[in-house]
Amino acid sequence: MTRFVFCHHAERADRRPAGEESEKYPGITIKGEKETREKTRILAKMVRDLSDGSIVILGGCSKAIRAASTLAVFTDELRQLFGGDDKDILFSERFNSAAPLGPLRKIAKRSGNGKGKIVVDFPLRIEEFIAPPGQREKTMARKLLAGLCGEEGFFRRFFPNNPLILVNIGHSSEMDALINFLHKENGSVRINDKVDFHFM
Numbered sequence: 001m002t003r004f005v006f007c008h009h010a011e012r013a014d015r016r017p018a019g020e021e022s023e024k025y026p027g028i029t030i031k032g033e034k035e036t037r038e039k040t041r042i043l044a045k046m047v048r049d050l051s052d053g054s055i056v057i058l059g060g061c062s063k064a065i066r067a068a069s070t071l072a073v074f075t076d077e078l079r080q081l082f083g084g085d086d087k088d089i090l091f092s093e094r095f096n097s098a099a100p101l102g103p104l105r106k107i108a109k110r111s112g113n114g115k116g117k118i119v120v121d122f123p124l125r126i127e128e129f130i131a132p133p134g135q136r137e138k139t140m141a142r143k144l145l146a147g148l149c150g151e152e153g154f155f156r157r158f159f160p161n162n163p164l165i166l167v168n169i170g171h172s173s174e175m176d177a178l179i180n181f182l183h184k185e186n187g188s189v190r191i192n193d194k195v196d197f198h199f200m
Contacts, residue, residue, distance in 0.1 A: 001163045002152055005043070006178075007200040009169050010036045010070040025073055027065035036070055039200055040077040043167065046198075047078070047089065050117050055159045057120045060151050060168035062129035067169040074167065075121050088116040095121045108158040118162075126151055129170050131177075141181030144174055175199065 010032030013021035019029035028036075047056055058075045061067040082089050090110065093103035104122055111118055128147030131140040151166060182197060 002195050003163075003165045003198060004148055004196075005046070005165060005167045005198045005200065006170050006175055007036075007039060007070070007074075007167070008172055008175060009064065009067045010073065012066045022069070025069035028069045028073075032066075032070070033073055036073040037077045040074050040081065042200055043074060044078060044081045046165070047082075047117060047119065050165065051163060052088070052115055052117065053111070054117045054163040054165060055111060055120060055155075056117065056165045057122055057155055057167065059120075059122065059155075059166045060124050060126045060129065060148070060170075062169070062171065063125055063127065064130065064171070067129070067171070068123055068125075070169045071123050071167075074169075078119060082119075090116055090118050092118070092120045092122070095123060104158055111159055111162055120155075122155075124151060124154065126168075129168070129174060131174055137177040138181060140174055140177040144170075144178050145181075 010025075010028040011019065012032070013019070013027055013029045019031045022028050022030050022033040025033055050056070058071055058078070061071045079091060082091075090107070092107040096103065100122065104120065107118060107120060126147040128143045131143065135143075148166075148168075151168075152164065155164060155166065178197075179199060
């Protein structure tokens with residue numbers, strides 16, 4: 001089973017009028033950071049409710065700094081909320097862009113016993129998360145789905161048999177295009193018993 005979880009990026013700091021930019025998370029406002037921390041509680045409940053053996057990957061984002069910063073807030077807040085007290089939830093090492101695959105391989109070795117849940121910190125830039133101006137909604141959605149298939153394929157190399165929850169930070173026009181496309185094609189945001197989508 002693969003679930004794609006989508007959340008819109010936090011309030012951007014480069015729009016006028018905008019609030020004060022977050023000191024730790026560039027590209028988003030202090031208000032946006034606070035709102036994202038509140039949304040993380042929804043994600044934390046989702047993690048707690050997952051079956052043992054599930055892998056949560058904090059995960060896909062666009063090339064925009066505000067998307068990466070929003071994902072970083074989710075990651076940091078989840079670590080804070082669980083705080084190492086919950087022995088059923090194991091976090092990967094923090095993402096290291098200089099040697100990204102080492103920690104991923106390391107945590108993957110611990111995923112085969114089916115005990116507990118694993119949260120993986122691995123921001124993966126997905127080009128299809130930002131569509132060129134003027135692109136048709138259907139084309140936008142199809143390209144976004146292609147990017148998501150690439151994301152799933154990448155992480156399935158490390159977690160071939162686990163239930164996979166891929167947390168993604170996107171932009172409103174692309175997310176709306178995907179929601180509309182899924183409803184028109186399938187009547188819902190659930191494709192089948194193996195793939196579904198959740199929008200926060």
